[in-house]
Amino acid sequence: MAAKTHRVLPGFGLALGYTLVYLSLLILLPLGGMILKASELGFGQIVDIALSERSLAAFRVTFGASLIAALINGFFGLIVAWILVRYPFPGKRFVDALVDLPFALPTAVAGITLATLYAGNGWLGRYIEPLGFKVAYTPWGIVVALTFITLPFVVRTLQPVIEDIETEVEEAAASLGASRWQTFVKVIFPAIFPALLTGFALAFARAVGEYGSVIFIAGNLPLISEITPLLIISKLEQYDVLGATALAVVMLGLSFILLLAVNVLQWWTANRHKNNEPLEVTAARAGGAA
Amino acid sequence: MKSTRATQEPRWVRYTLLSVGLGFLFFFLGLPLVAVFVEALAQGLPVYLEALKEPETRSAIGLTVGIALAVLPFNIVFGVAAAWAIAKFDFKGKSLLITLIDLPFAVSPVVAGLIFILLFGAQGTFGPWLAEHDLKIIFAVPGMIIATLFITFPFIARELIPLMQSQGKDEEEAAVSLGASGWQMFWRVTLPNIKWGLLYGVILSNARAMGEFGAVSVVSGHIRGETNTLPLHVEILYNEYNAIGAFAAASILALLALVTLVAKTIVEWRMKKETEMLNTVLAPEKT
Numbered sequence: 001m002a003a004k005t006h007r008v009l010p011g012f013g014l015a016l017g018y019t020l021v022y023l024s025l026l027i028l029l030p031l032g033g034m035i036l037k038a039s040e041l042g043f044g045q046i047v048d049i050a051l052s053e054r055s056l057a058a059f060r061v062t063f064g065a066s067l068i069a070a071l072i073n074g075f076f077g078l079i080v081a082w083i084l085v086r087y088p089f090p091g092k093r094f095v096d097a098l099v100d101l102p103f104a105l106p107t108a109v110a111g112i113t114l115a116t117l118y119a120g121n122g123w124l125g126r127y128i129e130p131l132g133f134k135v136a137y138t139p140w141g142i143v144v145a146l147t148f149i150t151l152p153f154v155v156r157t158l159q160p161v162i163e164d165i166e167t168e169v170e171e172a173a174a175s176l177g178a179s180r181w182q183t184f185v186k187v188i189f190p191a192i193f194p195a196l197l198t199g200f201a202l203a204f205a206r207a208v209g210e211y212g213s214v215i216f217i218a219g220n221l222p223l224i225s226e227i228t229p230l231l232i233i234s235k236l237e238q239y240d241v242l243g244a245t246a247l248a249v250v251m252l253g254l255s256f257i258l259l260l261a262v263n264v265l266q267w268w269t270a271n272r273h274k275n276n277e278p279l280e281v282t283a284a285r286a287g288g289a290a
Numbered sequence: 291m292k293s294t295r296a297t298q299e300p301r302w303v304r305y306t307l308l309s310v311g312l313g314f315l316f317f318f319l320g321l322p323l324v325a326v327f328v329e330a331l332a333q334g335l336p337v338y339l340e341a342l343k344e345p346e347t348r349s350a351i352g353l354t355v356g357i358a359l360a361v362l363p364f365n366i367v368f369g370v371a372a373a374w375a376i377a378k379f380d381f382k383g384k385s386l387l388i389t390l391i392d393l394p395f396a397v398s399p400v401v402a403g404l405i406f407i408l409l410f411g412a413q414g415t416f417g418p419w420l421a422e423h424d425l426k427i428i429f430a431v432p433g434m435i436i437a438t439l440f441i442t443f444p445f446i447a448r449e450l451i452p453l454m455q456s457q458g459k460d461e462e463e464a465a466v467s468l469g470a471s472g473w474q475m476f477w478r479v480t481l482p483n484i485k486w487g488l489l490y491g492v493i494l495s496n497a498r499a500m501g502e503f504g505a506v507s508v509v510s511g512h513i514r515g516e517t518n519t520l521p522l523h524v525e526i527l528y529n530e531y532n533a534i535g536a537f538a539a540a541s542i543l544a545l546l547a548l549v550t551l552v553a554k555t556i557v558e559w560r561m562k563k564e565t566e567m568l569n570t571v572l573a574p575e576k577t
Contacts, residue, residue: 007379008463010472015375022368023390026440030405033415037408079311087308095312097555101319103494104547104554106501108521109540112528113322116329116537123325124317148318170297180299209398212503212521216528229400233508236404241413248401259396263389 031252038249041242049246057223058231061139065227066207069146074200077154078192084155085162102151107212114145115217137219142227145214146207153206154199161195161269194269201265205258209251326544330537341538349515350523351542353431357506357519358499361438365495366488369446374480376447377454378462388451391444402440403508406433429511434519437505442498446491453487454480486561493557497550501543 038046049055083089084096102110118125118136125136135141165188173183211229219225228251235244299307331338341347372391376384394402408414410427420427427433461483465475481488503521510517518526520539527536 008466009378009459010466010475011374012379015371016379016381019368019372019375019387022371022443023387026436026443027390027393030409030440033409034405036415076311076314079307080315083308083311087304089308089312093555095315097551098315098319098323100551100554101323101547104497104501104550105323106503106521106524106540106543106547108503108524109326109501109543109547110322112524112536112540113325113329116533117322117325123321148322151318167297174297180303183297205396209396209401210504211398211400212507216525229398229504232400232404236407236508241408241411244404245408248398248404251398251401255396255398255401259389259392 034245034248034252037242037245041246046246046249049243050250054222054226055228055231055247058226058228061142061225062208062228065139065142065146066204066210068143069150069207070200070204072143072147073150073154073203074196077151077199077203078158078196081155081158081162085159099152099155102149107149107210108216110148111145111213111216114148114213115141118144118217136217137225139218139225141217141219142214142225145217146210149210149213150203150207153203154196157195157199157202158192161192165191194265198262198265198269201258201262205255205262208258209255323544326537326540329533330541332537333534337534338538338541341535342542344535346515346518347520347523347535347539350518350520350539353518354500354520357431357435357438358496360435361442361499362492362496364439365443365446366492368443369450369491370484370488372447373450373454373484376451378459391447394441394444399441399502399504400508403437403505406437406440406509410436428509429513430517433509434506434517437509438499438502441502441505442495445495445498446488449487449491449494450484453484457483486557486564490554490557490561493550493553497547500546 041049050059080099084092084099089095115136116122118128118141120126120129120136122136128135133140135144169187169191170183173187174180178186209229211227211233214227215230218227218230220230222231228247232244232247232251235241235247298304330341372387375381376387407428409416410420410433411417412421412428414428427436461479462475465479466472470478500519501521502519503525506519507522507525510519510522512518512522512526514526520543524536524539524543527539
């Protein structure tokens with residue numbers, strides 16, 4: 001008690017109290033209500049609904065497309081973040097600002113625009129479809145929409161980390177005879193890998209729940225191109241509230257796991273930054289020797 | 291140029307990375323952005339303007355702006371209160387609280403809509419009570435406001451927490467020990483310090499509030515002219531094969547997105563400038 005000197009700043013009780021009441025009313029109460037509703041079903045029934053043919057197919061499409069989209073963004077996002085930090089080019093500030101477009105553009109707008117672009121007579125579809133590859137109204141359309149929606153995550157998590165890489169470390173590697181490629185693989189990539197993984201996980205988590213942009217381009221065929229959020233809505237529209245709730249609870253559980261994974265990754269990233277010391281020390285020594 | 295040679299990629303690698311990266315952004319960001327406006331203006335400006343004059347589109351614009359305005363004060367008060375408690379004080383369960391604030395980012399918008407149906411819908415927990423008192427939340431504007439609140443409340447708090455943490459509490463403590471009241475300290479010290487961060491959060495949460503589709507769609511009931519926001523109206527027009535109308539409405543939302551990006555860039559630039567100024571002022575003291 002003696003250690004607890006009394007607080008100089010005012011408003012702690014008010015601010016924390018307000019925050020807790022607000023969160024309870026807006027988040028905890030509704031989520032608790034849903035779990036209570038789901039408990040009417042019992043565990044066995046929830047599993048039955050989640051493992052029905054149509055639900056399983058929807059989960060497969062949702063998670064499969066999200067995974068591919070996150071992988072695409074992991075690869076291209078790394079390149080985009082790299083050129084935005086390292087290379088000068090005209091219009092860079094404009095391009096940098098444009099990366100946030102998917103966060104700012106309403107998902108419905110993205111959905112109808114992508115559907116129009118990739119439709120058989122669209123700007124892109126008319127060149128792609130003659131090649132025997134259909135994007136719009138197939139699962140690939142879902143991948144395209146999710147790639148658009150989650151594009152900023154990898155770029156924005158990588159940018160500050162690439163900025164923080166000390167060029168001395170790279171110089172040291174080079175002066176010790178490493179080729180540029182070796183420096184990238186052995187020095188740069190390990191330093192940015194946790195951030196890349198975090199961006200990937202954030203993109204994946206966002207993609208799994210996405211609804212607005214996907215429904216316009218997906219075709220929405222049950223078992224083929226129907227995502228889980230859409231299945232929840234169609235159950236709701238058929239007044240199958242319990243079925244919708246069961247699926248929602250499963251989705252929510254998976255979201256929690258993803259959120260936890262992201263937090264662990266971010267903690268790992270932060271820790272890695274602190275543990276950079278030995279590398280910098282080695283680099284400094286190498287630089288001094290050279 | 292020559293001194294950094296060792297830490298630069300060969301020229302062909304640089305050009306390849308630049309073209310791959312910029313090409314990817316062109317196909318995935320540039321082209322869709324241009325396409326919205328081209329499709330909206332496909333049959334000329336008069337047709338475009340006519341589509342915007344349609345009463346249902348105009349009422350959708352009104353509702354979208356109305357909901358965004360209704361949500362804003364709640365988000366500001368919550369964001370400032372939560373950030374004040376989390377950034378300036380130590381207490382048990384802080385990281386749990388931060389995780390809770392992050393939650394809406396991880397919950398699918400559809401699930402976010404569903405939880406309020408389960409609470410306030412006809413068969414929901416409070417459904418019978420609401421019906422008795424002739425109150426309508428689901429399939430009405432109040433439900434849409436609540437769903438939007440759920441989706442948008444983290445934005446301002448997430449922006450302010452790290453900002454206020456980095457600013458520490460010396461200035462506020464100085465103000466209080468010099469005899470300032472709590473409100474005086476808030477208005478004269480805290481608010482001027484966080485104003486750009488607050489504005490940044492407001493811009494982000496506003497963009498999301500105006501553009502939200504999934505959560506609002508679930509609770510709206512799609513009543514034309516009544517519970518149709520602009521994004522929902524885009525869907526209706528598009529499904530009726532009214533491409534011009536859909537893209538005309540979409541173009542307004544795309545303009546809003548562009549305004550958001552410009553405002554965001556300006557605020558980011560101001561924040562950077564202010565921290566740089568602070569650093570140059572503080573630099574001589576450090577050495």
